Amino acid sequence: MIFFKKKTKENELLKILPQTKGEYFPDYPLADLTWLKVGGNAEVLYLPQDEEDIIKFLKEKPHNVPYTILGGGSNVLIRDGGVPGVVIKLSDGHFNKFEVNQEKFEIKCEAGLYNAKIGKIAQENQIGGFEFLSTIPGKVGGTLRTNASCYGREMKDILVSATVIDGFGDKYEVDTADFQLSYRNSLFPKDWIITSVLLRGYKEDKDIIKNKIEEFQQKRKETQPIQEKTAGSAFKNPTGLKAWQLIEKAGCKNLKIGGAEVSDKHSNFLINNGKATAQDIEELGEKIIEKVKDTTGIELEWEIRRFGVKDAKHSSFGGNKR
Ligand SMILES: Cc1cc2nc3c(=O)[nH]c(=O)nc-3n(C[C@H](O)[C@H](O)[C@H](O)COP(=O)(O)OP(=O)(O)OC[C@H]3O[C@@H](n4cnc5c(N)ncnc54)[C@H](O)[C@@H]3O)c2cc1C
Numbered sequence: 001m002i003f004f005k006k007k008t009k010e011n012e013l014l015k016i017l018p019q020t021k022g023e024y025f026p027d028y029p030l031a032d033l034t035w036l037k038v039g040g041n042a043e044v045l046y047l048p049q050d051e052e053d054i055i056k057f058l059k060e061k062p063h064n065v066p067y068t069i070l071g072g073g074s075n076v077l078i079r080d081g082g083v084p085g086v087v088i089k090l091s092d093g094h095f096n097k098f099e100v101n102q103e104k105f106e107i108k109c110e111a112g113l114y115n116a117k118i119g120k121i122a123q124e125n126q127i128g129g130f131e132f133l134s135t136i137p138g139k140v141g142g143t144l145r146t147n148a149s150c151y152g153r154e155m156k157d158i159l160v161s162a163t164v165i166d167g168f169g170d171k172y173e174v175d176t177a178d179f180q181l182s183y184r185n186s187l188f189p190k191d192w193i194i195t196s197v198l199l200r201g202y203k204e205d206k207d208i209i210k211n212k213i214e215e216f217q218q219k220r221k222e223t224q225p226i227q228e229k230t231a232g233s234a235f236k237n238p239t240g241l242k243a244w245q246l247i248e249k250a251g252c253k254n255l256k257i258g259g260a261e262v263s264d265k266h267s268n269f270l271i272n273n274g275k276a277t278a279q280d281i282e283e284l285g286e287k288i289i290e291k292v293k294d295t296t297g298i299e300l301e302w303e304i305r306r307f308g309v310k311d312a313k314h315s316s317f318g319g320n321k322r
Pocket residue numbers: 035068069070071072073074075076090111136137138139140141142143144145146147148149150192193194195224225226230231232233305
């Protein structure tokens with residue numbers, strides 16, 4: 001559970017945002033809300049309390065105020081100049097309710113629930129098919145948004161439907177097929193907020209589930225730098241190829257820029273060694289893209305989602321000026 005530090009400082013944006021049940025935090029440092037631990041501030045961070053709160057916020061906020069959604073922060077890079085507008089975070093204290101339908105092997109849960117928790121709920125209720133999810137960092141909303149996958153299964157395989165709110169504050173139930181989920185992607189608009197999901201598995205023995213989760217956890221430990229400050233795979237695998245192999249072929253295995261490094265455990269993972277800025281990490285990624293293109297002719301595509309303003313010096317609100 002994250003405890004959000006209150007700031008007394010006002011900012012201009014705060015004055016024009018609607019009154020809500022949720023809390024606003026001006027100039028809020030986002031680095032600690034992400035796995036990479038880099039980047040600047042949100043102009044305003046907003047922690048909504050429930051769906052109605054989000055709806056009210058979206059219906060009443062001025063149209064020209066942009067917003068960005070943050071889940072567990074395990075797949076994002078916040079740039080050093082921070083994120084203009086409002087960053088909406090589905091916090092740990094809200095959006096964490098769930099219901100289990102044991103007859104249908106279904107779990108309905110709010111989008112702020114951590115994947116690991118959902119995996120545990122599935123295991124306790126003898127629902128199979130969620131084991132892969134247990135080992136993916138982050139929350140289920142971000143996991144649907146990215147159609148995260150591992151060990152042969154993806155979010156698409158367990159999703160029945162989701163509740164979303166669009167940019168006008170209107171709420172919809174969307175079936176799996178309508179999301180058009182594909183490798184790390186979905187077709188729904190960027191500004192839609194997923195508030196809950198309905199997931200379905202199948203009947204499975206508790207011990208089989210437990211063993212599978214342990215096997216996946218072990219594999220991850222052996223092959224990925226899960227204890228490091230990282231955002232998972234930096235680049236998508238081009239069709240039929242592995243990004244890490246292309247990265248190694250291009251001679252980027254030990255590449256470093258400032259405090260950003262290519263992981264020696266997995267070449268598609270970029271790491272903040274504790275001293276990196278967001279710029280170091282992004283530059284390292286861009287260097288890799290360039291070298292892979294020169295060596296193989298293939299252009300890698302970022303998997304990490306990058307948000308905000310690059311230049312901290314010219315940010316009108318709290319940039320990371322290290
Ligand atoms: C060590 C490590 C290992 C990883 N392994 C894997 C892996 O095996 N497979 C894999 O696919 N990924 C992996 N990832 C990446 C990441 O864990 C997944 O993409 C995860 O599902 C992201 O969830 P999140 O809550 O952290 O989303 P965030 O990182 O917070 O956000 C990701 C995206 O989703 C959007 N978003 C977040 N919540 C919502 C919401 N409620 N509504 C709408 N949009 C939303 C954000 O705007 C952003 O675009 C790994 C990451 C790490 C750090």
